[in-house]
Structures are given as structure tokens and as C-alpha cells.
Amino acid sequence: MRIVVDAMGSDERPGPDVAGAVMAARKFGDTIILVGDKPLIEAELAAHGQLLSAHGQPLAAHDIAGLSIEIVHAAEEIVMKDSPSAAARDKRDSSLHVGLRLVREGAADAFVSAGNTGAILATATLRQTGLGRIPGVLRPAMGVVFPIDTKPMLIDNGANADAKPEYLLQFGVMGSIYMERMHGIARPRVALISNGEEEGKGNLLIKETIPLMESSGLNYVGNIEPKEFMRGAADVAVVDGFTGNVMMKTAEAVAGYLLDTIRKNIMAGTLTKIGGALARPAFKRVRDEFNPDEIGGAPLLGVNGVVIIAHGRSNPYAIQQAIGQARRVVEGGIVAAIAEGLK
Amino acid sequence: MRIVVDAMGSDERPGPDVAGAVMAARKFGDTIILVGDKPLIEAELAAHGQLLSAHGQPLAAHDIAGLSIEIVHAAEEIVMKDSPSAAARDKRDSSLHVGLRLVREGAADAFVSAGNTGAILATATLRQTGLGRIPGVLRPAMGVVFPIDTKPMLIDNGANADAKPEYLLQFGVMGSIYMERMHGIARPRVALISNGEEEGKGNLLIKETIPLMESSGLNYVGNIEPKEFMRGAADVAVVDGFTGNVMMKTAEAVAGYLLDTIRKNIMAGTLTKIGGALARPAFKRVRDEFNPDEIGGAPLLGVNGVVIIAHGRSNPYAIQQAIGQARRVVEGGIVAAIAEGLK
Numbered sequence: 216m217r218i219v220v221d222a223m224g225s226d227e228r229p230g231p232d233v234a235g236a237v238m239a240a241r242k243f244g245d246t247i248i249l250v251g252d253k254p255l256i257e258a259e260l261a262a263h264g265q266l267l268s269a270h271g272q273p274l275a276a277h278d279i280a281g282l283s284i285e286i287v288h289a290a291e292e293i294v295m296k297d298s299p300s301a302a303a304r305d306k307r308d309s310s311l312h313v314g315l316r317l318v319r320e321g322a323a324d325a326f327v328s329a330g331n332t333g334a335i336l337a338t339a340t341l342r343q344t345g346l347g348r349i350p351g352v353l354r355p356a357m358g359v360v361f362p363i364d365t366k367p368m369l370i371d372n373g374a375n376a377d378a379k380p381e382y383l384l385q386f387g388v389m390g391s392i393y394m395e396r397m398h399g400i401a402r403p404r405v406a407l408i409s410n411g412e413e414e415g416k417g418n419l420l421i422k423e424t425i426p427l428m429e430s431s432g433l434n435y436v437g438n439i440e441p442k443e444f445m446r447g448a449a450d451v452a453v454v455d456g457f458t459g460n461v462m463m464k465t466a467e468a469v470a471g472y473l474l475d476t477i478r479k480n481i482m483a484g485t486l487t488k489i490g491g492a493l494a495r496p497a498f499k500r501v502r503d504e505f506n507p508d509e510i511g512g513a514p515l516l517g518v519n520g521v522v523i524i525a526h527g528r529s530n531p532y533a534i535q536q537a538i539g540q541a542r543r544v545v546e547g548g549i550v551a552a553i554a555e556g557l558k
Numbered sequence: 559m560r561i562v563v564d565a566m567g568s569d570e571r572p573g574p575d576v577a578g579a580v581m582a583a584r585k586f587g588d589t590i591i592l593v594g595d596k597p598l599i600e601a602e603l604a605a606h607g608q609l610l611s612a613h614g615q616p617l618a619a620h621d622i623a624g625l626s627i628e629i630v631h632a633a634e635e636i637v638m639k640d641s642p643s644a645a646a647r648d649k650r651d652s653s654l655h656v657g658l659r660l661v662r663e664g665a666a667d668a669f670v671s672a673g674n675t676g677a678i679l680a681t682a683t684l685r686q687t688g689l690g691r692i693p694g695v696l697r698p699a700m701g702v703v704f705p706i707d708t709k710p711m712l713i714d715n716g717a718n719a720d721a722k723p724e725y726l727l728q729f730g731v732m733g734s735i736y737m738e739r740m741h742g743i744a745r746p747r748v749a750l751i752s753n754g755e756e757e758g759k760g761n762l763l764i765k766e767t768i769p770l771m772e773s774s775g776l777n778y779v780g781n782i783e784p785k786e787f788m789r790g791a792a793d794v795a796v797v798d799g800f801t802g803n804v805m806m807k808t809a810e811a812v813a814g815y816l817l818d819t820i821r822k823n824i825m826a827g828t829l830t831k832i833g834g835a836l837a838r839p840a841f842k843r844v845r846d847e848f849n850p851d852e853i854g855g856a857p858l859l860g861v862n863g864v865v866i867i868a869h870g871r872s873n874p875y876a877i878q879q880a881i882g883q884a885r886r887v888v889e890g891g892i893v894a895a896i897a898e899g900l901k
Contacts, residue, residue: 298758333754363815373753376761410716410803411676415641418719418800441808445815457761458801460753465784465808472706472788473816476847480840490836497823497830504819 221328222251235534253288299333325521325541351557355517365447373460390451406449409438508533511540564671565594578877596631642676668864668884689863694900698860708790716803733794749792752781851876854883
């Protein structure tokens with residue numbers, strides 16, 4: 216398998232991107248194609264003995280000679296403040312464009328990037344320079360699997376700030392196929408996120424989507440609130456990309472705020488500080504459980520190829536996991552299954 | 559001051575509602591008008607010596623003879639599964655209708671209920687049987703002050719699942735007036751909740767609202783994400799009621815999930831359990847900080863009278879706080895200020 220990794224993606228690029236690629240090449244034995252500023256990537260690979268793992272230990276056995284790593288140069292760089300549409304239109308020599316072109320031309324099987332999400336969405340969806348859509352797909356959507364015990368998917372997580380009922384229906388189909396093939400769930404339970412479960416709740420979009428869901432053949436279980444989502448009432452929770460993105464970011468922000476507040480209060484007294492030290496293994500387990508790095512990245516479903524969007528704050532381990540996810544999406548035949556499922 | 563309390567509101571009605579009313583009558587010296595099933599309310603008042611405070615201690619000095627408490631009978635009851643519009647249209651003898659009528663007719667200054675939110679919204683907004691809107695208000699909105707250190711308001715929290723740019727503008731005006739008068743903030747910072755701060759982010763609704771905000775005279779500080787909201791980047795965060803409701807419920811659900819997970823992990827080992835016991839005062843402070851009971855309820859802004867919507871799970875203390883909030887909204891002249899501000 217040949218997987219393209221955007222070396223110029225993460226906030227700390229190209230360090231974590233290159234290190235994660237090396238880890239993945241070693242772990243999976245695949246060919247990794249690093250795309251970006253070639254001299255920078257080469258310097259990073261050369262300095263690789265100095266890199267630390269996600270847990271702070273130096274990565275052992277740094278001889279990368281036996282690994283299958285290729286470099287493809289890309290002269291331009293996309294930065295966070297680039298407008299997605301302008302980046303998609305104008306920066307044809309960016310790592311994003313060059314990398315996606317390799318997938319489009321069949322020179323690679325999947326694309327992984329921790330870069331500007333909007334630019335990835337815009338570029339990947341373009342038919343001329345990106346991958347285009349799978350036949351029948353109205354709008355690609357970004358799915359995100361929440362790192363909680365039941366591992367539910369929220370889709371769309373921001374690809375479409377404005378949606379229509381028929382888009383939401385397809386998000387449900389694509390999310391269902393992903394969860395069935397990737398997480399081994401037979402007949403995934405599909406729900407709509409709403410402001411209440413009772414009949415009559417929901418905005419116009421949700422109300423118009425309900426009959427489509429009911430007659431879809433999906434295992435549609437109704438409308439759920441965020442509380443039920445967190446309790447695992449659905450495997451695939453469908454929502455427009457604006458609300459989905461706000462929901463996901465609220466979850467992250469509240470978790471961060473709460474953990475900070477607990478830490479501050481524990482550090483404020485001697486006894487509580489001792490208690491906190493004794494309870495540290497429990498807190499560590501909680502942090503490990505909530506670790507989005509384990510999940511990998513967010514699959515961009517509906518484009519005609521495998522694209523995994525990793526978090527901008529990815530460390531090498533997270534990049535490795537996103538690459539591992541990409542190879543499983545390729546092996547799972549998700550793209551073909553979506554094409555089939557939407558027929 | 560005369561404040562109506564819906565005795566048939568909370569999940570455990572009429573216990574917490576009546577007890578909270580007694581606490582408020584004692585604390586503030588106002589007249590409290592309990593509306594609901596008269597025999598039930600009388601029995602509750604008679605048994606009042608048995609009631610426990612929010613902290614589990616019996617409420618001392620239970621002689622309610624010196625307090626100004628009145629009872630007004632309402633023959634019908636609205637339950638959670640009643641459709642809001644049907645309840646508003648048909649249950650004219652419910653505590654909700656009877657209580658709001660007292661405010662409309664000038665027999666009381668404010669209305670407090672922990673009942674079915676949708677039914678309160680629908681009934682209060684009706685011009686014939688409720689309070690109607692303040693002249694100039696397009697849509698009333700529900701504001702909720704988050705119980706985090708910076709105490710920001712999110713508006714709309716669910717009154718309008720579908721909104722228009724001119725509604726959002728008014729939500730900003732009403733929220734700003736509330737935060738200025740009730741929380742003493744000069745020129746409150748008003749922001750729009752969006753899926754990104756960069757230009758070009760947002761759904762169509764947000765994009766069309768931005769120019770209205772910019773030319774409004776409000777202290778508009780731009781678009782913010784949930785992370786910035788939690789960090790206190792705005793005093794008033796404006797959003798449509800669907801997204802706002804999902805956002806608020808996500809915050810509650812994630813906080814509950816995270817605290818449960820921490821508790822489980824602490825209880826899973828002997829040392830961590832001891833640590834947890836030592837750290838208990840810190841956890842208690844965190845719980846107290848996040849306690850929405852301190853805030854009171856959610857003001858329904860834009861209706862032509864003072865309405866405070868308390869949580870269905872309210873205990874007596876929360877009801878007392880909501881009544882205290884109602885009297886401050888009356889004293890602050892919020893209704894007149896909104897009428898003036900929208901001219």
C-alpha cells in the first residue's frame with residue numbers, strides 16, 4: 216500500500232508529520248510518500264534520531280534505511296489563514312494539491328493531512344485538481360468518532376455549514392457504511408441530533424429530514440439530544456456541519472475547562488494536592504481514554520478516494536494512527552461501498 | 559413586589575416549587591403567589607416542617623404565618639409530553655396560563671416556572687392569553703448564563719429553532735441590555751458563535767448577521783468558537799436556538815460524562831480511592847462553582863413581562879434563586895429597557 220502524508224500539515228510541521236510517517240512505515244511496512252518542502256523533509260529525516268515519541272521517550276532504532284519512504288517536492292505552502300477556496304484555486308503546488316494528485320492519478324492509495332481543514336475539504340472535492348465526489352454523492356462530509364466509551368460517530372463535523380435534508384440522509388448512509396466496515400457494527404443505529412426527542416422538536420432541516428430517514432432502509436432510531444449521544448444511543452449521529460462543528464468544539468472546550476478547574480482546585484490545598492497525587496493514575500487513565508490520538512483522524516467521506524484529516528495539534532503518534540486508519544479505510548473498501556450504497 | 563411561582567412546574571412538583579417559594583418569601587419579604595392545584599399546595603405548605611433544604615438539613619423556623627404567601631387555584635396540569643402549542647392553545651386553566659394572566663393583568667410583577675420550556679415559551683408569547691411581545695420584538699429568546707468563571711450569556715438557548723439575521727441582531731441587543739443591567743457590565747462584548755473565527759466561516763445565517771452586528775452600535779467583537787466562549791471572550795454569545803440548545807446540552811452532557819468517568823477511575827483502585835477522598839473538598843468546590851442553581855433560571859427576553867424559566871430538576875434552593883433573579887429583573891427595569899433599546 217502507498218499512503219501520502221502531507222509533511223506540511225500540522226501546527227508544528229514538518230516534525231510530527233515526518234516522525235509519524237516514519238513510525239507508520241516501520242509499524243505497517245507500507246510505502247509512505249512524504250509531500251512538501253523537500254530540503255525541510257530531508258533535514259527532518261536526517262535529524263530523526265533526535266525525535267521523541269508521543270510519550271517523551273526517544274524513538275529507538277532510528278535507522279530509516281530499511282523503510283519505504285519517498286519524498287515528493289511541493290513548492291507552495293498553505294497556512295491557517297489562507298482562505299480555503301483561494302488555497303484550493305490558487306496554490307496548485309502546495310503539498311495538498313500535489314499529494315491529492317498522486318491519489319487521483321493512482322500513484323497512491325490514500326492521503327493523510329493535519330493541515331487546514333477547510334483547504335483540504337475544498338481541494339479534495341474539486342473534480343479538476345482534487346479527487347471529486349463519488350458518483351451520486353451530493354456533498355462530502357467529515358465524520359468524527361468521539362473518543363468516549365461507546366465510540367459514536369458525529370457527521371457532519373464541518374464540511375457543510377449549510378445542509379439540506381437530502382445531504383443529511385447521505386451523511387447517514389456514509390456514516391453507517393463507515394461504522395459497519397471500520398468498527399464492525401452490524402446495522403449501525405443512525406440518529407439525528409436535535410434540540411429534543413419529542414415529536415415537533417427540531418429545526419426545519421431536521422423536521423424535513425425525518426421522513427427521508429424513516430423511509431431510507433437505514434437503522435434509523437429517531438432524534439437524540441447530546442446527552443443520549445454521550446450515552447451511546449446511536450452509532451452514527453447526523454447533523455448539519457455548523458451545529459456538528461460547534462457541538463464537537465463545545466465538547467473539547469468543556470472537557471478542557473473542567474479538567475483545568477479540577478486541577479486548580481486540587482493544587483489550592485495541601486491535602487487535596489496529596490490526594491491529587493495519589494489519584495494521578497486515575498486521571499491518567501481518564502486522559503488516555505479521552506485521547507483522540509487513538510482514534511486517528513476524521514475521514515472525509517464522499518470524495519472519490521481515501522482522505523483522513525488529522526488534528527492540527529497532532530503529535531507523531533496521532534499521525535501514525537491516522538495513517539493506520541487510512542490503510543484500514545483502503546482495505547475496507549469504503550469508497551466502493553459508499554458508491555454501492557448510494558445507488 | 560408580587561411574584562407568581564408555578565407550583566406545578568418542576569419534575570418533583572409541587573415539593574421543590576413550594577419549598578423554594580417559602581424560602582424566597584422569607585428571604586426577600588415579597589409576596590409569593592403559588593399557582594396550581596390548591597389542595598396539593600395547601601398540603602405541601604402544611605407538611606412544610608418536613609421539607610429539607612438543598613443541603614439536606616431540615617428548614618428551620620417553619621412557621622409560615624408571618625410570610626406573605628397566596629394561593630391561586632389552577633385546575634389543569636401541563637406535563638412534559640404535552641405538545642407546547644397544544645398546551646398553549648388548549649390548557650387555559652393550567653398553572654402556566656393562570657399565572658401568566660396574573661402578570662398580564664397587573665396583579666403580579668413576574669412569573670417563575672420550572673415547567674415544560676416549550677409550553678412556557680409558547681404560552682408567554684401569545685398575545686391573547688399570555689404576555690405577548692414587547693413592541694418591536696420580532697421573536698422572544700431564552701438567554702442562559704453559563705455557570706463558569708466568566709459567567710457569559712448564550713442566547714438563544716432554544717426558543718427559536720429557526721432564526722433569521724434580524725432575530726439574531728435583536729437577541730444581541732436584548733442579551734446586552736440584560737448583562738449590562740443584571741451583571742453590571744458596561745458595554746457588554748457581543749459575539750456570534752460560529753464554526754471558526756476566520757472570515758468566510760459560518761453558515762449563511764451567521765454570514766448575513768455579521769453586517770447587521772457591525773452596524774448595530776453594539777460592542778460587537780466578531781465570531782467566536784466554543785473554546786473562546788468558555789474562555790470568556792464575550793459577555794453575550796448569540797446563536798440560533800437550535801445550535802444554542804445543542805451547545806448548552808453538549809456542555810452539560812460532557813461535564814456529566816467526564817465527572818462520572820473520573821469517579822469510576824478513582825474508585826477502581828485503593829490508592830486512587832484514598833486520593834479521591836483527600837481531594838474531595840476540591841471536587842466539591844468544582845461542583846459548587848458549576849452549580850447552575852446559583853445563577854437562577856433562564857430569562858425569557860422579549861416578552862412583555864418578566865418570565866424566568868428554571869430547570870425541571872430544580873431543588874428548593876434553585877427555585878429560591880430563580881425568584882431572586884425575577885425580582886432583580888423587575889427592579890432592573892429590563893422590560894422597559896428592551897423596549898427602549900429596540901426603538
